[in-house]
Amino acid sequence: xxxxLAQLQIQERADSCVADDGICPGWIAENFDRYVxxxxxxxxxxxxxxxxxxxxxxxxxxxxxxxxxxxAPVVQVTGILYTLPSVAVFFLLLPITGRGNTTxxxxxxxxxxxxxxxxxxxxxxxxxxxxxxxxxxxxxxERQLLWRVELPLALPEIxxxxxxxxxxxxxxxxxxxxxxxxxxxxxxxxxxxxxxxVLVAGGLCVVLAAALDLAVLGVQRLLTxxxx
Amino acid sequence: MNDFVDAIQxxxxxxxxxxxGARIGGAENLPLLWDHLEVTGAAMLLAIAIAxxxxxxxxxxxxxxxxxxxxxxxxRAVPSVALIAFFIAFFPRTSAFVNVTLALALLAIPPILTxxxxxxxxxxxxxxxxxxxxxxxHGQIIRHVELPLALPLIxxxxKISTVNVIATATxxxxxxxxxxxxxxxxxxxYGRAGQIxxxxxxxxxxxxxxxxxxxxxxxxxxxxxKLQNPKRRAQTSP
Numbered sequence: 001x002x003x004x005l006a007q008l009q010i011q012e013r014a015d016s017c018v019a020d021d022g023i024c025p026g027w028i029a030e031n032f033d034r035y036v037x038x039x040x041x042x043x044x045x046x047x048x049x050x051x052x053x054x055x056x057x058x059x060x061x062x063x064x065x066x067x068x069x070x071x072a073p074v075v076q077v078t079g080i081l082y083t084l085p086s087v088a089v090f091f092l093l094l095p096i097t098g099r100g101n102t103t104x105x106x107x108x109x110x111x112x113x114x115x116x117x118x119x120x121x122x123x124x125x126x127x128x129x130x131x132x133x134x135x136x137x138x139x140x141x142e143r144q145l146l147w148r149v150e151l152p153l154a155l156p157e158i159x160x161x162x163x164x165x166x167x168x169x170x171x172x173x174x175x176x177x178x179x180x181x182x183x184x185x186x187x188x189x190x191x192x193x194x195x196x197x198v199l200v201a202g203g204l205c206v207v208l209a210a211a212l213d214l215a216v217l218g219v220q221r222l223l224t225x226x227x228x
Numbered sequence: 229m230n231d232f233v234d235a236i237q238x239x240x241x242x243x244x245x246x247x248x249g250a251r252i253g254g255a256e257n258l259p260l261l262w263d264h265l266e267v268t269g270a271a272m273l274l275a276i277a278i279a280x281x282x283x284x285x286x287x288x289x290x291x292x293x294x295x296x297x298x299x300x301x302x303x304r305a306v307p308s309v310a311l312i313a314f315f316i317a318f319f320p321r322t323s324a325f326v327n328v329t330l331a332l333a334l335l336a337i338p339p340i341l342t343x344x345x346x347x348x349x350x351x352x353x354x355x356x357x358x359x360x361x362x363x364x365x366h367g368q369i370i371r372h373v374e375l376p377l378a379l380p381l382i383x384x385x386x387k388i389s390t391v392n393v394i395a396t397a398t399x400x401x402x403x404x405x406x407x408x409x410x411x412x413x414x415x416x417x418y419g420r421a422g423q424i425x426x427x428x429x430x431x432x433x434x435x436x437x438x439x440x441x442x443x444x445x446x447x448x449x450x451x452x453x454k455l456q457n458p459k460r461r462a463q464t465s466p
Contacts, residue, residue: 021317083438085395088427091412094420095231167304174307175399178413185309189402192313193320202310209305 024196039204042183045173049105050165053112061120078114086172090179099180112165119161123154159220163213170209238425245417252418264407268393271332279337283344288370296345303338308396316403324404336389343385347378380449387441394434
């Protein structure tokens, strides 16, 4: 399989621009379809990891919001997870989850937790006491207060965290190929001395990060109509 | 669990490689560790030499807020691997070590630049006005007032970058610079014990850098700043 691919590559690289490892619009146009599958795998890894990371961080933040003593230990533990290099985590997980999507996603989720947890907590802390008092005055229970007053007011901070998490996860997912989970990093290191390949694979990462960032921003605008 | 026992053994005891013929593990890891630290150190020195003065001057003049903030946003969106591959592909004549150092330095610049900028901006105008009233020049104000007060944030930026660079230097063997990532990436030579063992070393190195630089950060924080509400500084790192 690899031998066949290598042979294909040699045939395709017959013309001189390609042989010089140059930037070849012709080659890019002809071979663009080889990036489609890695691109969507990259999107999949990013979205699944951020979604799981957000679910965990959000739940932790809601618990820690009422029990303040939990904030410091959660920040410490997620801080260590944030510090561990993802490549190291891929291989530390190897004996437990093997190679593939699961391993890559666990490592990527671990990386998002600190960013998301901290921003949800900061957002909730930033809610003015007057707003809380007004809610209590309207007869809200603690639960109603949380969902109707505190969380809506914390949304800008929460979304700021999501945007950081999404863009950094796109970057880290470029390493997921080391865990056997493919993605654009796979395409990139297939032939890293070929400029056309590096430009397209690297460029797609940047475009994806920007597009997902804009998408999160769009959702934020939809959810916070009062801020427009 | 056996894998982890083998991995610990790989860290501390030299052994025959998978295919035989070469010694791996134990003391053989030291040159890899050294190269890892060398490329990390070179990249960090270069990044600090560029980002710190630029951040301080932008912060002092109050110009370029947009540039200082957007450089960190753009920096986050460019994957570290793509940056390394970019340097290798576009500067094929330069040695791989230099290319990796340049790529890692570029990766390290945004957090230092942004934190230096924010650090200087948050210095109260009362302090700078007092310094100006004492007849200090712009250079003196930067060196004697703004820099000391911004040090905690600056070291925060250096810490983020160092941890990031240590992590990213792990993939340098993909382009031929043999760091601690070599046992991880050349699985056929080092085997699973080597891959996991080297991962443990890299992880320990990153945590050590984080803990060590956090201690430095606390040590350089002026006493007056320590007394302030720490929440104000919480949001700028990452």
